[in-house]
Amino acid sequence: EAEVAQSPRYKITEKSQAVAFWCDPISGHATLYWYRQILGQGPELLVQFQDESVVDDSQLPKDRFSAERLKGVDSTLKIQPAELGDSAMYLCASSLAPRQGLGGGEQFFGPGTRLTVL
């Protein structure tokens, strides 16, 4: 069964260090999302790609966060420098484009990367 892959699963870093997360979406899914999730709460969108283009990065803290999807397939999310408040689960999801007349597409999530900043 096709799955969204993420690595690493866990990352512990010290504040002011740089961290990077990788995501490989389900083959054929043009839309890729990066979310941040605080324990017990719903995910918050950081950035959305359609193929290699950024569709929405309005909630991405651009002074320290960056995301790219150069070839429109896999994607990298980077934080530099990391701060204590960045400790969270970082989730990647992918979806097909919306199907005509059938509403929005469905998102499929990877297992996430649990980041701890010390």
Add this chain to the structure above:
Amino acid sequence: TQLLEQSPQFLSIQEGENLTVYCNSSSVFSSLQWYRQEPGEGPVLLVTVVTGGEVKKLKRLTFQFGDARKDSSLHITAAQPGDTGLYLCAGADGNQFYFGTGTSLTVIP
């Protein structure tokens, strides 16, 4: 911002009890998804509802989309400890998704 409010935020029940989780918004969505998330894992899609008034059943779980496509409910019959987790609704508007605030369910054996 298309806000989705879920209630209750926390729910702790005994095995065998029934429960309902609500997902409410003032916005209309083209579809709505329900997810369950276990600690340390990503959300897993349970169901997608598209048509106003639609009802879908998944074993002991019953999902309903409101007639106006602004709200949804999830009903679990005879809850089991394996139902424990964070339940999330997500409204879709085109290819953008808006997540609910989450309902943390604990089923006590």
